[in-house]
Amino acid sequence: MNEASAIEIVVAVLLIAGAFFTLVGGYGLIKLNNPMSRLHAPTKAGTLGVGSILIASMIYAIDHTGGSLHELLISIFMFATAPVTAYFVAKVHVHRDRIGTPLPELDGGKKWATKVKADDQA
Amino acid sequence: MLMTYALYITIGAVALTMVLCMYRLLRGPYMGDRVLSLDTISINAVSLIVLYGMVNKTQVFFEAALLIAMVGFISTVAFARFLLRRDVIE
Secondary structure, three states, X not given: OOOOOHHHHHHHHHHHHHHHHHHHHHHXXXXXXXXXXXXXXXXXXXXXXXXXXXXHHHHHHHHHOOOOOHHHHHHHHHHHHHHHHHHHHHHHHHHOOOOOOOOOOOHHHOOOHHHOOHHHHO | OXXXXXXXXXXXXXXXXXHHHHHHHHHOOOHHHHHHHHHHHHHHHHHHHXXXXXXXXXXXXXXXXXXXXXXXXXXXXXXXHHHHHOOOOO
C-alpha cells in the first residue's frame, strides 16, 4: 500500500465526519419520541453532514479535476435554507398542536402572532 | 486507497440514513414528521449526488445537486404552507 497524500487524508477525515453526522441525524429522526425533538435532530446534524461532504468534495476537486469552488454555492444555499425549513415545520407542529404542552397565555388577552389569521390583520 | 474506502463508507451511511428517513416517512405519525423526513431525504440526495461525482472524478453532477437542493427547499416550504393554510398561493 503506497503512502496516502495529505489531501487524501483530509478528504477521508471530512468524509467520515460527514457520514457520522448524517447518520446521527437519521438515527435521531427515528429514535426521538417527540415531534419537536425529531425536528431538532436532522436539521442540525444533516446540515453539518452535507457541509462536511461538500468541503471534502471541494478539496478533492483541487487534487483531481482542476479545482473548483462550485460546491460552495450548494453549501451557502443549504445554510441559508435549513433554518427556514425548520421554522416552517415547527410552525406546522405549533398550529396542529403537536408540541406536547399548549402555548402559555399572553398578558392582556393578546394572541400569539403565529396564531393570528392573515384576514384578522387587515 | 484510504480515500476510496472512506468514499464507499460515506455512500453507505448516507444511503442508510435515507432508509431511516423512509421509515419515518411511512410511519408518521404526524404530517410535520413526514414533511421533515422528505426534506431530509432531499438533503441526503444532494450529498449522494456529490459523492457520486467524487467517485467518477467529474464535475458534471454539480448542477443536478444544486437543482435537487432548490427543489427540496421549495417543495418543503410548499408542503408546510399547504398544511398551515390549506392553500399554497393565496
